[in-house]
Structures are given as structure tokens and as C-alpha cells.
Amino acid sequence: MITLDQSPLDPAFVQDPYSFYDTARATGPVLYWADYGMLAAFDHATVHALLRDKRLGREIPDDLRMPVPDHLTDFYAVEQHSMLEHEPPRHTELRGLVLRAFTSRRIAGLQGDIEEICADLIAKFPRDADFDLIPAYCTEVPVRVIARLLGVPEDMGPDLLRWSGAMVAMYQAGRDRTIEDAANTAAREFSDFLRSYIDARRNDPRDDLITQLIAAEEDGQKLSTESLIGTCVLLLNAGHEATVHSLGNAVHCLLQNTVPAITPQVVEEVLRYDPPLHMFTRYAYEQVQVGDQTLYPGDQVALMLGAAGRDPAVYAAPERFDPDRKTTPHLAFGGGMHFCVGAPLARLEMQVALSALFDACPDLHETQAPRYADSFHFHKLERLMVHL
Numbered sequence: 001m002i003t004l005d006q007s008p009l010d011p012a013f014v015q016d017p018y019s020f021y022d023t024a025r026a027t028g029p030v031l032y033w034a035d036y037g038m039l040a041a042f043d044h045a046t047v048h049a050l051l052r053d054k055r056l057g058r059e060i061p062d063d064l065r066m067p068v069p070d071h072l073t074d075f076y077a078v079e080q081h082s083m084l085e086h087e088p089p090r091h092t093e094l095r096g097l098v099l100r101a102f103t104s105r106r107i108a109g110l111q112g113d114i115e116e117i118c119a120d121l122i123a124k125f126p127r128d129a130d131f132d133l134i135p136a137y138c139t140e141v142p143v144r145v146i147a148r149l150l151g152v153p154e155d156m157g158p159d160l161l162r163w164s165g166a167m168v169a170m171y172q173a174g175r176d177r178t179i180e181d182a183a184n185t186a187a188r189e190f191s192d193f194l195r196s197y198i199d200a201r202r203n204d205p206r207d208d209l210i211t212q213l214i215a216a217e218e219d220g221q222k223l224s225t226e227s228l229i230g231t232c233v234l235l236l237n238a239g240h241e242a243t244v245h246s247l248g249n250a251v252h253c254l255l256q257n258t259v260p261a262i263t264p265q266v267v268e269e270v271l272r273y274d275p276p277l278h279m280f281t282r283y284a285y286e287q288v289q290v291g292d293q294t295l296y297p298g299d300q301v302a303l304m305l306g307a308a309g310r311d312p313a314v315y316a317a318p319e320r321f322d323p324d325r326k327t328t329p330h331l332a333f334g335g336g337m338h339f340c341v342g343a344p345l346a347r348l349e350m351q352v353a354l355s356a357l358f359d360a361c362p363d364l365h366e367t368q369a370p371r372y373a374d375s376f377h378f379h380k381l382e383r384l385m386v387h388l
Helices: 011-015 017-027 044-052 070-079 090-101 104-108 111-123 133-138 140-150 154-171 177-203 209-215 225-255 264-273 343-360
Strands: 030-033 038-041 280-284 288-290 293-295 300-303 385-387
Touching (some): 011 017, 044 280, 044 300, 070 154, 070 177, 090 225, 111 140, 140 343, 154 177, 177 225, 264 343
Parallel strands (some): 038 300
Antiparallel strands (some): 030 038, 280 300, 288 293
16 A cells, blocks of 8 residues: 655645645555545545445444543534534435525525625725735625525624634644634534524524524424534535635636636636645445555545546646636535535625626736645635735
């Protein structure tokens, strides 16, 4: 078995993980990544196949479950009700109920809201100074959209951002006790808020997603309050965090390349070229042969979404951003039964937000070379300093 030694905290890797992916893919494409203690798949075909293989899943096998530390009880109380961490039949029940509320009509109906939010943020850009586009635009668009979608006050944006950032930090390399304590506090505060808000909506229904989730029912099953909380937290954390970094990475990419218009095809290409989530893991529930390697029950495998998007076996000149590219769909939203439920909303937000930004600010330009944050397996910019 060929072993890789590559710290996800190495500064050179953080700034350019793609060179490492290219070497690993050419060597493997399935190799043992010592720093993570698991096999990792780097080519598109293997990642695509394993995302859809029902012999693997996200749910921790019973014999591998560890007692929850006392200082993380609130965090894992939320996690255990997240559909992302379950397999059928529980995952099927939760996803089915969520999709009854998270409809294509509801998402499409948000376009006007997204346009309004973008226009408001752009009008507030400074006109005579450099500014960081990440907090001024890329962060604010999705948090205000998710607030409107859920039906919570938009002035809660700072709290939502604080809770989301603290909880999502649990999934990055190099987490420590400080990160864990902050995540647990955020989970408790977010859960307490949502519990009281859900109770209020039961007695005072509105035209928002929380009300729709309360009403959603399938085969006599409804979401419990704890499942409602887990679902709302997932929609914020997974959807918001990914969209922030998708927008930041996309703006940086588009400022380096000439693109006549922001088409849906351009959105798909930036997601392939520089996605926000680079690694997704699965547990093996049965023995699975992966190339010349074997996964045994309980083994984890890392599916390298960021590497799959740069596979030359699928994409011609994959290191080149090509707004006219027409080829195999990317895997930035995952695949199989865990395909991102918020993908249609993320695509709409990117389409509207990028178009609004470049239409209103045709002379926007970077004033500093951006750096990627030390937060693998998320691939995001620390800041994006620009000037109009």
C-alpha cells in the first residue's frame, strides 16, 4: 500500500492543494493518507462511484461509537438529529420530510429576495477605499437569504454567523479544546433559540420554511422538535458556509479571467475549478474493493471532491478555468443519497449574486493577492481586498 504524508496544515498545501492532488491521483488513484489514517480516493471515477455506493455511508457504525465527552454534549445532541449523519431508513424519512417543505417553487420564489439583498449590500460598498468583499458581500448574501428562508429576523445575522462559524470549525483539521468549547456553546445557544422560535411558529404559522417543516408530514410521520432543530442547523451550517466560500472563490476566479456574462455554465465551472469543500468521508459497512485496495467494515475513506474536479481523465486541461466548458458534471455538491439538498438554492444564490456584483461593479479589482485560510477540508479565502 502506498502511503501519503501530507499535513493538511502545511502552508504550501493550504495555498495550493491541487498540486498534491495531481501527484496523488497519478500515483494511486486510491492511497493511504497517513495524516488522516484512512484511504483516500483522488480520481473522479472512484469518488463518483463511492458517493453512490450503498455499502458505504455517513453514519458511524455502532461498534465504533465512542461516549460523547461532557464538554460536547450540546454539539452532538444537534448532530444526532442531522440527516447528514444518518443512513436509511432514518435518512430517507428526514430527507423526504425536508423536501416536502424545501420545494423548487419555494427556492425559485427567493430570486427577488436575493436580488434585493444584493442591491442593498452593493449600495453600501465604500467608493473611495479598499474593502474586504468577504464580510461585505460574500458572507452577508447567504446569511440574509437563509434568515428569510427560515423566517427568522435578519438582524439576527451576526448571531447566525457566530453560531455557524463556531460549529463548522469542528470539521477542520487541527481542532482543539478551544474550538470544541466554542462549538458546544454555539450549539446550545442556537438550539435554545430555535426551540423557542419553533414553539412560537406552532401557534402562529407564517409563510416561512420553519412553518412548512412543522407542517410537513409523510406516511403519518412528522419532524420532532429536535429533528426540526437539527435540520435548521444543517441548512444554515452546510448551506451558508459553503455558499460564502463558493462566492469568494468564484469572485477571485472571475477577476482573473474575462467572462462576458455570468451564465449557469460559468457557475458550474467555478464550482468545479475551485470548490469550497474538498473532502467528504464515508464509513464502509461491508467489504468493498476499491482499485487494488480493500475497505473493511468500519474503515473510513476520504472522497476528495476537490481532486475529482481536476481529473484530466474527465476534464480537458482541468487546471484551466474555461467558462465555455461542456463536459461531465462536477462533484462539488457530493452525490448519491447525500447529494446536497440545498444545491438548487446555492446555484441560484451564486447566479444572482455574481451577476449583480459584476453588473454593478464592472471595474472591481483586487488590491492584494488573496490567501486561502488554514481551514482544510474547507477551501476558502481569508479575505478578498478589492476596490471599485
